[in-house]
Amino acid sequence: MIEIVWFKRDLRLIDHAPLLAASQRGPVLPLYIVEPSVVAAQDYDPSHWTFTSACLRELREALARIGQPLVVRVGEALQVLQQLHAEHRFARLWSHEETGNAITYQRDIAVGRWARANGIEWNETPNGGVIRRLKTRNGWAQKWEARMAAPVVETPTHLPKILIEPGPIPTLRELNLGPDHRTGAQPGGSKAAHNLLDSFLEHRGHRYHYEMSSPLTAEDSCSRLSTHLAYGTISTRVVVHKLRSHIASTTDPTQRRALRAFDARLHWRDHFMQKLEDEPAIEHHNFVRGFDGMRENDYNPERFVAWAEGRTGYPMIDACMRCLHETGWINFRMRAMLVSFAAYHLWLHWRPVGLHLAKLFVDYEPGIHWSQCQMQSGTTGINTLRIYNPIKQAEDHDPQGIFIRRWIPEVEDYPSPIVEHKEAVREARSKLSEFRRRFDVRNGIGEVAKKHGSRKKTAARSKPKTSKQQSLLPF
Ligand SMILES: Cc1cc2nc3c(=O)[nH]c(=O)nc-3n(C[C@H](O)[C@H](O)[C@H](O)COP(=O)(O)OP(=O)(O)OC[C@H]3O[C@@H](n4cnc5c(N)ncnc54)[C@H](O)[C@@H]3O)c2cc1C
Numbered sequence: 001m002i003e004i005v006w007f008k009r010d011l012r013l014i015d016h017a018p019l020l021a022a023s024q025r026g027p028v029l030p031l032y033i034v035e036p037s038v039v040a041a042q043d044y045d046p047s048h049w050t051f052t053s054a055c056l057r058e059l060r061e062a063l064a065r066i067g068q069p070l071v072v073r074v075g076e077a078l079q080v081l082q083q084l085h086a087e088h089r090f091a092r093l094w095s096h097e098e099t100g101n102a103i104t105y106q107r108d109i110a111v112g113r114w115a116r117a118n119g120i121e122w123n124e125t126p127n128g129g130v131i132r133r134l135k136t137r138n139g140w141a142q143k144w145e146a147r148m149a150a151p152v153v154e155t156p157t158h159l160p161k162i163l164i165e166p167g168p169i170p171t172l173r174e175l176n177l178g179p180d181h182r183t184g185a186q187p188g189g190s191k192a193a194h195n196l197l198d199s200f201l202e203h204r205g206h207r208y209h210y211e212m213s214s215p216l217t218a219e220d221s222c223s224r225l226s227t228h229l230a231y232g233t234i235s236t237r238v239v240v241h242k243l244r245s246h247i248a249s250t251t252d253p254t255q256r257r258a259l260r261a262f263d264a265r266l267h268w269r270d271h272f273m274q275k276l277e278d279e280p281a282i283e284h285h286n287f288v289r290g291f292d293g294m295r296e297n298d299y300n301p302e303r304f305v306a307w308a309e310g311r312t313g314y315p316m317i318d319a320c321m322r323c324l325h326e327t328g329w330i331n332f333r334m335r336a337m338l339v340s341f342a343a344y345h346l347w348l349h350w351r352p353v354g355l356h357l358a359k360l361f362v363d364y365e366p367g368i369h370w371s372q373c374q375m376q377s378g379t380t381g382i383n384t385l386r387i388y389n390p391i392k393q394a395e396d397h398d399p400q401g402i403f404i405r406r407w408i409p410e411v412e413d414y415p416s417p418i419v420e421h422k423e424a425v426r427e428a429r430s431k432l433s434e435f436r437r438r439f440d441v442r443n444g445i446g447e448v449a450k451k452h453g454s455r456k457k458t459a460a461r462s463k464p465k466t467s468k469q470q471s472l473l474p475f
Helices: 017-022 046-065 076-086 100-115 140-149 192-202 204-211 217-219 228-230 237-248 251-278 299-310 315-327 332-345 350-360 365-374 390-397 403-406 423-436 441-454 457-462
Strands: 003-009 028-034 071-074 090-098 122-123
Touching: 003 017, 003 076, 017 028, 017 122, 017 332, 028 046, 046 228, 046 237, 046 350, 071 076, 071 332, 076 100, 100 122, 140 237, 140 251, 140 403, 192 204, 192 228, 192 237, 204 217, 204 390, 217 315, 217 403, 228 251, 228 299, 237 251, 251 365, 299 315, 299 332, 315 332, 315 350, 315 390, 315 403, 332 350, 332 365, 350 365, 390 403, 423 441
Parallel strands: 003 028, 003 090, 028 071, 090 122
Antiparallel strands: none
8 A cells, every 4th residue: 555745845855754754654645735725825936936836846756865855736735635546445544734825724634634534644754953843942942852852854765666657846937837937946866955054064054143133244143954854854852963063073163153153043033933823823823812903994095006016216125125036035133124115114014924925935945934024123022122124224234235236226316105113113102111011911921921932032031142143033
C-alpha cells in the first residue's frame, strides 16, 4: 500500500521528517496540491506562484533522482485526496503541521475529519519551533531550543517508483493569475536557499546588526532567507545548526554579535507564528477585542490608495512602497514604518493594509505577518507604541537620499505630504489613549499578555536601552 506524503510549505528534501518516516513504511507518493481557493484568496499574488512553481520544479527533479518524481494535482485538497484514495486506497497520509491562513486552517480541519471517517491515519510532524495545542507560553523558549537542537532528519536515498502520472506544474495563466511584474524577485528552490545561507554566514552577514536597518545596506546584509523559510525550501533547524557552528568557530566579536542577532530573529520567527497557531482569529480580528471599532469606521479609501501606490508625498514611505512593488522585499524597519504610517498618520485599519502588503511580500508568512501588522498598529496592547517619523527614518537610514532617488527619480519636484506629521501623530495618540483607558481594553491587554506575551520581555524592558540595542528588538 502506498504512503502519501503531502508537501505544503515544506518544499525540501533535507530535514523532512514525514518523508523519511513514510519511506520506512512503504512506497511513497510525494504530492503537492495546488488549491484554487488558496490561489484565488485576497492574500495571494502571482509572485507567490512564481516562487512556488520554481520550488516545485526543483523538488520534482530532486525526488525523481531518488526514484519517484513529485506528483502535482490541481484541485481542492479534500477532493484531490478523495480521488487519490479512490484510485490507490492508501491508509496513511504524512505531512508537516502548517500554521497557515484561515483557508488552509479550515481545509486541514476538513481533511482531518475525512481521514478519521475513512480510517486513514494522518501523521503530522512539527515543521520548526511552533508548538501545536500549546497550553502555556511558560517554558516556550526552552522547548524551541530542544526542537532546534534535535538532529537534522536524513533524506531517503531511494523511493520505489509508483505507476502514476506526475501531472504538469500549472502556469500563472492556467491558474487564472495575472502576470507577475516583479523584476528583482528571488529565485526559488533549496539550492538557492543553501547558497543564501552560506554567503550570509561566510561574508554578507558579518555586520548584520549594524546594517539591517537601512534599506540601502539591508538588501545585502540581511540573510534574505524569509521567502525560503516561508515555503520551507530550508528548515529553521538546518539554519540554526549551521549558524551555531559558525558562531562557535568565529573569533571576531563583531561577527559573533551579528550572528547572535540573527539567531534571535530565527527564534522570533516561531514566537510570532505561535501567536497565529494559538489564536487563528488574529488574522481577521484585533488581538484585544476592546479595540474593535477604533479604526473601522474611519477608513479613508483615498488615503489608502495613496499609501498603497507610493504617493503619500513622504519620499521614504513612497520609495519603500515602490521598491516593494518592484522587488517583493524590504527590510524589517521599513515594513514597520510602512504599517505604522498607515495605522497612525492615515488612521487605516491593519486588515486592508496587511492584505496589500501580503500580496507585495513574496515572503508572506501569515503567522509573522498578521502579528506584526497588529503590533505596528497598536492593537496587541502588549507592545510599546512605536510611531515612526518618516522624515527622521530618511535622515537616519538614507542620509544622502540614495535609496529615495533610486525609487523616486522625480523627488526634487515632489508633491506635498497628504497629512502633516505632527498633527496626524497627535490625533492618533489621543484616539488611541482614549481607547486604552477603557476597562475592556485594559482587561483584554492582560489576557493577551498571558496568552501571547514573550516571557523574556519583562526583564529586557526593565533595563534602559540605547537606540542600537533597541534596533535588536522586534517591539
Ligand atoms: C508589518 C510587518 C510584516 C511582516 N511580514 C512578514 C512576512 O509576511 N513574512 C516574513 O517572513 N517576515 C515578515 N516580517 C518580518 C521581517 O520584516 C522579515 O522576516 C525580514 O525583513 C525578512 O528578511 P530576511 O530574511 O533578510 O530577514 P533576516 O533579518 O535575515 O532574519 C532572518 C529570519 O528571521 C525571521 N525574522 C526576522 N525578523 C523578524 C521579525 N521581526 N519577526 C519575526 N520573524 C523575523 C524571518 O524568518 C527572517 O527570514 C514582517 C515585519 C513587519 C514589520
